[in-house]
Amino acid sequence: MSEQIALTDHELLGYASASLPPAEATAIAARLAGDAAARATLAEWQRQDAALAALYQAVAREPVPTRLTDVIRRAEAEDVTRTGGRPWTSRWQIAATVAALALGVGAGWFARDLAASRPAAHTLASDAMRAYDTYVVEVAHPVEVAASDADHLNTWMSKRLGHQMRPPDFAAVGFTLMGGRIVPSEKGPAALYMYDNAAGQRITLYVAPQGASTTTAFQFAQEGPTQGFYWMDRDLSYAVVGTVPRSDLRRIALAAYEQLI
Incomplete structure (x- = not known):
């Protein structure tokens, strides 16, 4: 009988995040039964996830500060002015604005509690x-x-x-x-x-x-x-x-x- 191929981290990550198709998830679950090392790795990730959730869950539930949402509102208002009163800002433009906030000012807002703890x-x-x-x-x-x-x-x-x-x-x-x-x-x-x-x-x-x-x-x-x-x-x-x-x-x-x- 051929030896079972060890599960990769990529496969384990997909299984742990519940992002795999049902058939693939079922196959990995079956392979986990015979892979003690993979089970130990998965269990350690779950413990780390629980610890992170305990530390930062309160931050995730906080409302987005108004200084961040105000930036988007100002961008929308400027767009209306440029187009003569017709707000046609595309979704990708709004997404880009939000992404910029998340990577820039937003990171500073979120990091305040991370920096404290x-x-x-x-x-x-x-x-x-x-x-x-x-x-x-x-x-x-x-x-x-x-x-x-x-x-x-x-x-x-x-x-x-x-x-x-x-x-x-x-x-x-x-x-x-x-x-x-x-x-x-x-x-x-x-x-x-x-x-x-x-x-x-x-x-x-x-x-x-x-x-x-x-x-x-x-x-x-x-x-x-x-x-x-x-x-x-x-x-x-x-x-x-x-x-x-x-x-x-x-x-x-x-x-x-x-x-x-």
Whole structure:
């Protein structure tokens, strides 16, 4: 029996967007049953879509600002004047005007909320991955306070961040706490806990005082081989970072989420 050809991203995108003819969609659904990698990719896209919807759905429901619709009205009025009172502006001209607005002024209007919400999440992910890359390579001093001095570690972290801090236990997923240190962030001191497993792989949990997000949905970021899952909750934000397989890292992040939220 011949081996099934793997689904392409193009096919998956068409299936995910429900834009395929019924027969083609049915055929891809049948192929998905035997393609675990494609199912995992599709599931990840759906999670990302849900996270984006949670972040920006409110923006999509807002009315178009009058300064944008006024531009179209002025264009229509000028057209009537040029044609002696006969409004004959073609549809493509109106479409071009709308497109120009969407790409120009409209982009500025829509981006106002993106600019307000994206930097916090982007900064969180970037800072967490930078901290991981900086300290994971340390041999002699990977942490500042060792896990063996748990009372001091918890008291110190709690005092610096202004919240009761206690690192989660990742033993169920094969990782043991090595210890932690304080690292800088844009919002003040952040905590960096480091864990390792029997194979010597290391992951970090980054906790920063930049929460207050409207969503606690997982988000994913990657810079080279370093990747992380991060989320915001109340007054703190969290990121689990490492270079272990993405599915393993997600299990660790879920374990952190369940213990910290």
